[in-house]
Amino acid sequence: MAEGKFISYLRVSTAKQGRSGLGLEAQREAILQYLNGGGWQLLAEHVEIESGKHDDRPQLQAALDDCRRRGATLLIAKLDRLSRDAHFLLGLQKSNVDFVAVDMPQANFLTVGVLALLAQQEREAISARTKAALAAAKARGQKLGKPENLTQVARLTGAAQASKARTAKADDFAARIRPLVTECLQELGTLTAVAQRLNADGVLTARGKTGSWTARAVKNLLER
Structure with missing residues (x-):
């Protein structure tokens, strides 16, 4: 059973998901199931509405700061959903804040460090493939879209x-x-x-x- 003080961090990719609760409710339910029973306190919830394409994670930083300030453990519903997010994983690894991932309770700072390296490698591979595809399209004479x-x-x-x-x-x-x-x-x-x-x-x-x-x-x- 869960014991102690917790602060939860949830993330969805779009404002529409944030407004509708799509994705958020499932994460909240997973957290509540984890906390079921025991002498726990859920002190706060931080919700990030941000695409995985962007590195800006103000609510993650706020959650980590909150944990440090209040001596709480960070509670994440789905680490596997964020396992390709190198910025998130590195921030978590360097934070020195205790955390629990409900879907991967065995995860630790070493685990997220390895996941961060794999995520960065995958991002670089995707970028390289995208550049190669654009270059090939340009070589074929295909006109690429421009904002103007x-x-x-x-x-x-x-x-x-x-x-x-x-x-x-x-x-x-x-x-x-x-x-x-x-x-x-x-x-x-x-x-x-x-x-x-x-x-x-x-x-x-x-x-x-x-x-x-x-x-x-x-x-x-x-x-x-």
Whole structure:
């Protein structure tokens, strides 16, 4: 049975999955099944909505910081889903934070180190194959697509989708951090004091930065 303090980290690849709960609910269910029974505390949940193609993992960093600050163990629902993500694995290995992967409970820092090397090798192989395929297509005289060749409708559609994704990500961050900010405001009384507390505690902003909270940023978050 699980014992101790835990902080969970979940990740889905798209804002649509984040809004619908697709993928997230299965991960939450796996975590709850793991924690079933025992003297445990699930202190917080950090949700990442980010494509595996990108290395930016602000919520992973926030979860690791939270674990260090509160003496908790990081709980991951599906390590195998992230096993090709070299940035995630290396961050986990170097964090010095204890972790448990529900689907791979035998995993340890050595395991994730090996997985990280394999993931990096696979990424490099995919990149090499993609470049070779593009070069071959160009040699055959095939015209490759360029952003400037997109229609106006396509450009506007792409911009709108990117804006929706950013908004969804910001809304998700605000929903998760708002209870903490509200609690601090009730205790401290002013937005400036709340910003100072968040900076002192190393709480990350939506952009994944520490020490960057301001009274205006706190106000904007509470009003989302």
